[in-house]
Amino acid sequence: MTLKTRPQRADICIIGAGASGATAAKVLSEAGMSVVGLERGPWRTRETFGGDELANINRYNLWPDPLLNPRTTRASKHDKSRVELFCPVPQMVGGGTVHWQGWLPRFTPEDFRLRTIAGDVRGATLADWPIGYDELEPYYSRVEWAFGVSGQAGANRFEGPRSKLYPCPPLPVSRYAEKFNKGCAALGWNSFPTPQAALSRSFNGRKPTVISAFAQQHGDPTGTRSSALNVFIPDAVNTGRFDLRPDCYVRELTLDAAGNVKSAIYEDGDGDLIEQQAGAFILACGAVETARLMLLSRSGRFPNGLANSSDLVGRNVTFHEYSAAVGVFDDPIYAWAGGGYVSASSFQFYNHDASRGHVSGGHIACAGVGIPLPINWRLPDAPAWGAAAKQNDRDNFNHSMAVAMVLHDMPQHDNRVDLDDEVKDAWGLPVARVTLTPHENDVRQGRFLIDRAGEILDAAGSKRVQKVYAERITGNCSHQHGTARMGDDPATSVLNRWCRAHDVDNLYAVDGSSFPTGTGANPTLTIMANAWRVAEKIVERRGYVR
8 A cells, every 4th residue: 555645734633532632622722823634534514423313222332343443352471362342432533522421520529649658559550640730720620611621620529629610500300319428428528510521501502411311322413412522622613723544443553763753644534544644742542552552653763663762552451440339219210311411429539548548539420220211221130121121120120229439450561451462453553452450459349349339228228239240341331441541750650740751752641541640530531630730731842822
């Protein structure tokens, strides 16, 4: 295959147009820079998302096709077997924000210095972040106000200081949020409305969000849900300086004689191979695919992958494993209503407390079960088919709810993303191989959090509670972090505090790959806030003024 065309050189080339790539594109193009965005997947509009509930029984149709885009996993580096995985993150313009519930909690100040607080953790590579909460806080506010986040400032008593209130008040309280709040109050634990990327009122010319049962894992046919697809992408495109190219698969990044990135080589939707040159390159592919692209981009200068002189690209990968306790109540809850939008949360067991017997903690929140139809739902011990299954649905579907937790996965040197030596994707390139061994702290922390979730359900009046413990970390998760961690020391990190590669002066990564730790909360708000922070630094560094 030969190069057919060479488009005009851009100031910036961003690879990936999800949460982080769209944020960077907005900031850079509004500052006057010419930006090219290369997105592997399609650019869909709200009209293409189904509004027919019966047609949406299969709610996972936005996930990449595992036959075209597989990845593999193994339990350790010594494991000779492999399992092929699907990828639950949409590869399309807008990325995971297209099908999210939009939970946007802030990280706490402790998250940025857990190594200092907790000390060494045997078998883990725990590290403080090179930045702190105070540096990121203004960017939290910018994203919240751009998206019109609905929430209640000060309700989470573990949250760090704020420079601004939320732009919209909380969404109406659902029946399952009422149960959650009741249980927490009975136990003396703090709870608060989950901050949502959904408008509780008209905001910036946009109508309030349509609260639908078909939210999680679905695109939004109303266009009212806040996402990168319907907020940041239009902001960037409207500048006239953002050239977004969907269906473009970047195969490698090439270097110039000085060791800087010269171009991205990509295959477009017609199968043509094209070279795009730029002054700087930003990786925003998600932690797994960013590491994979860096490892695919080998050269004489970097035989083990781009910017990988430290051998840390792909290492220290972390994921968020979800698990839950499920409660059944006498009175109907209709927990499928609202699709998880109208939730409530607790950070009561989020920050580190050594007396619990494990490091750190996680976000606990209530969620619906059976979203959106019984066909997608079963209690853990329920019959799977036949008349008994139907009766179980009649008895329990409208009476059940879940209290779930986000597990803070510990980073480990040998937990990594590398290139599979046998399996290739539809474009003939080695797929990402995920090696994951759960840390003993993960298992202890997960059991502790699920036990607390069960206590909340008991205190709320549940007549039966079933606990599902997280005994392993699968890697099949939308929340990915750590494969190109940032830090001040090039020997122990891939990126500096501005998410610029130590080895390559014009290469940045602004997705979750930069996170030194995974933390115990949904990461997308922090990913976007950090991308905004880094984009402003790129503008400053290259002499552009707003």
